[in-house]
Amino acid sequence: xxxxxxxxxxxxxxxxxxxxxxxxxxxxxxxxxxxxxxxxxxxxxxxxxxxxxxxxxxxxxxxxxxxxxxxxxxxxxxxxxxxxxxxxxxxxxxxxxxxxxxxxxxxxxxxxxxxxxxxxxxxxxxxxxxxxxxxxxxxxxxxxxxxxxxxxxxxxxxxxxxxxxxxxxxxx
Numbered sequence: 335x336x337x338x339x340x341x342x343x344x345x346x347x348x349x350x351x352x353x354x355x356x357x358x359x360x361x362x363x364x365x366x367x368x369x370x371x372x373x374x375x376x377x378x379x380x381x382x383x384x385x386x387x388x389x390x391x392x393x394x395x396x397x398x399x400x401x402x403x404x405x406x407x408x409x410x411x412x413x414x415x416x417x418x419x420x421x422x423x424x425x426x427x428x429x430x431x432x433x434x435x436x437x438x439x440x441x442x443x444x445x446x447x448x449x450x451x452x453x454x455x456x457x458x459x460x461x462x463x464x465x466x467x468x469x470x471x472x473x474x475x476x477x478x479x480x481x482x483x484x485x486x487x488x489x490x491x492x493x494x495x496x497x498x499x500x501x502x503x504x505x506x
Contacts, residue, residue, distance in 0.1 A: 337481075339453035344483035348463065349438045351430035353423075354473025356391060360384040390419045397422055427475055434477045445482050453481040 340346060364384070367377050390403065400422040407418045420429040442452040460476045469476070 337453075337455055337457055339455060339481035340458075340479070342483065342486070343453070343481035345481075347441065347480040347482060348467060349434050349441075349477045349480060350467075350469060351427060351434040351475040351477050352473060353391075353426050353430050353475075354470060357388065360387070390421065391426055400425075431475060431477050438478060438480060442480060449484075450482055451485040455479045455481060 364377065364380055367380060372380075403421040404418070407416075407421070410416065411418065420426040438454060442454065445452045456478055458476070458479050461471075463479075464471060464474060464476055
């Protein structure tokens with residue numbers, strides 16, 4: 335969409351939240367645990383967590399199961415304080431997007447440590463880019479595109495306004 339970082343970067347990284355790969359990720363983690371010599375007790379515990387996770391993360395037909403789980407967790411929270419896992423398709427995508435954003439932050443910090451410059455961008459046509467990359471609209475959400483490269487010696491840093499820290503952060 336004409337952003338200068340996209341035009342001039344050495345590489346563009348497309349960060350994708352993938353909610354369709356949860357079962358595959360569990361299977362690969364289990365295989366890794368078996369190859370790495372984890373005890374049968376830990377492997378069994380992982381299998382149990384994976385079964386529970388599949389049930390918790392499945393929104394069900396038309397999201398009905400997700401609504402029922404949401405109501406169940408709300409009732410349980412009346413008696414015991416606990417986190418509410420994502421139960422609807424929207425909350426699962428929100429969870430995946432947050433995790434993908436944290437991974438992007440780590441990538442950008444690592445790139446900067448290697449003296450590369452980065453620029454996260456949200457101004458892109460997600461539908462067209464997703465189609466170009468062969469992504470599934472049902473399972474994938476493009477979170478951001480990150481331009482990575484060496485800044486040109488001719489680059490002039492434009493001044494940027496930022497909200498004051500005290501307007502954004504509250505220290506308790």
